[in-house]
Amino acid sequence: MKSTKDTYVDAIRGNDSSLKLEDKEKQLEIINDFVIELFSKVTIDEIVWCIAKKVIARLGFVDCVVYLYDEAENVFIQKAAHGPKNPIEFDIKNPIKIAIGEGIVGSVAKSRKGEIVSDTRLDARYVIDDDYRLSEIAVPIYHEDQVIAVIDSEHPEVDFYTPDHLELLKSIAAISATKIMHAKAMGRIQEYQKNLELEVTKKTQELQNTISKLKKSNEDLESFAYAASHDLQEPIRTIASYLQLIKKREKNLSVESGEFIDFAVDGSIRMRRLLEGLLAYSKLKKIDEEFEVICMDHILEVIKANLYTQIQETQAKISVNNLGKIVGDKTQILQLFQNLISNAIKFRKKDEAPVIEISMIEKPKLKVFKIKDQGIGIDTSFYEKIFSLFSRLNTIDKFSGSGIGLALCKKIVENHNGEIDLKSEINKGTTFFISLPVI
Ligand SMILES: Nc1ncnc2c1ncn2[C@@H]1O[C@H](COP(=O)(O)OP(=O)(O)OP(=O)(O)O)[C@@H](O)[C@H]1O
Ligand SMILES: [Mg+2]
Structure with missing residues (x-):
């Protein structure tokens, strides 16, 4: 007579198809091995094949099919098998579809209760797949009230399946349910991520266009x-x-x-100045090849010489504090600082000599130049507006100009990948900040 152990070993090898599982310990061992195996499975496909190959095969069942619910078609489709329905590797022969309520598989899907049919000849629900077999066991895999899959096995002998088989398959189904739900959620996340990536690529392309x-x-x-x-x-x-x-x-x-x-x-002269300004603005181009090392203290000397008459007439005091060197387009940088200094002189308080301080502070990867005056100041609400072409805050009889200077300054700073900003207080003065990256 064979020992329980020998019987089980035979079962693992598939030698004894009429094995009845009596040994609870062995059941636990199968469940345990299945759980360990399941750890490494990620996709739903991998999980259902794991059920068919790692559990059913070990139970000595001659045939088994795992049906998976297909939401789009509202049917159960054969997805994994052991036995005649699985001739090679992970392939399934003629996978059939079963509607909810149809056959024994469809019935357990509907009732969510596992069933043993001891003699299929006496059960009108029995549906022949690849062969006529005399007994069947079907167990649903479900999560909450949703049936995800059905494990189904048929055997040529009458009354083959035992309550132990049913219990074991129920445990396997319960464990698989959680894992399949997790895989489904992961699949949805991956799909969402993929869609998101596609959307980002599409939007980036649109933005580039x-x-x-x-x-x-x-x-x-x-x-x-x-x-x-x-x-x-x-x-x-x-x-x-x-x-x-x-x-x-x-x-x-x-x-x-x-x-x-x-x-x-007079009007035509002003119009000519406007046109000259516009011409200068449209000519401003970023030409990196013309960038060179510029000594800012020297630039300031040139500017002071250019604005000599204005400085003399207004008695302007201009202090310059060690400005260092930058890399840029010399003509444009000169134009930038000259426009700002000329504004600082022009927009002075009535009957007061302008006092202007020009300094520089070094920040990591940046040089920030400050042009500070004690003039009439600018209201906060106009900080953005003054950089637009032709925008002026004062009437022509009070202060001359075309409103082009700061638009030019902004474009020059942008040509140098920098930023221009200001802080001002009415009747106290204005400070312009020019931040230029250190190249
Ligand atoms: N330092 C400053 N103090 C007070 N207001 C200023 C100062 N700089 C500019 N503004 C205001 O910003 C407006 C725009 O300046 P911008 O240099 O573009 O034009 P403008 O000096 O009037 O004319 P242009 O520079 O073409 O001769 C000025 O008209 C003035 O109202
Ligand atoms: Mg100006």
């Missing part, structure tokens, strides 16, 4: 501004010269008419 379009339209606008400001200068000059000629030649011109001509000439 928009940037290219914007760049192109900016270039178009700049070349238009250049052409317009360049070509309009000549007719303006002609209008002014002919008006002046009329005034000179016309002896009987009334005083009033003479004044009107002067206004018109």
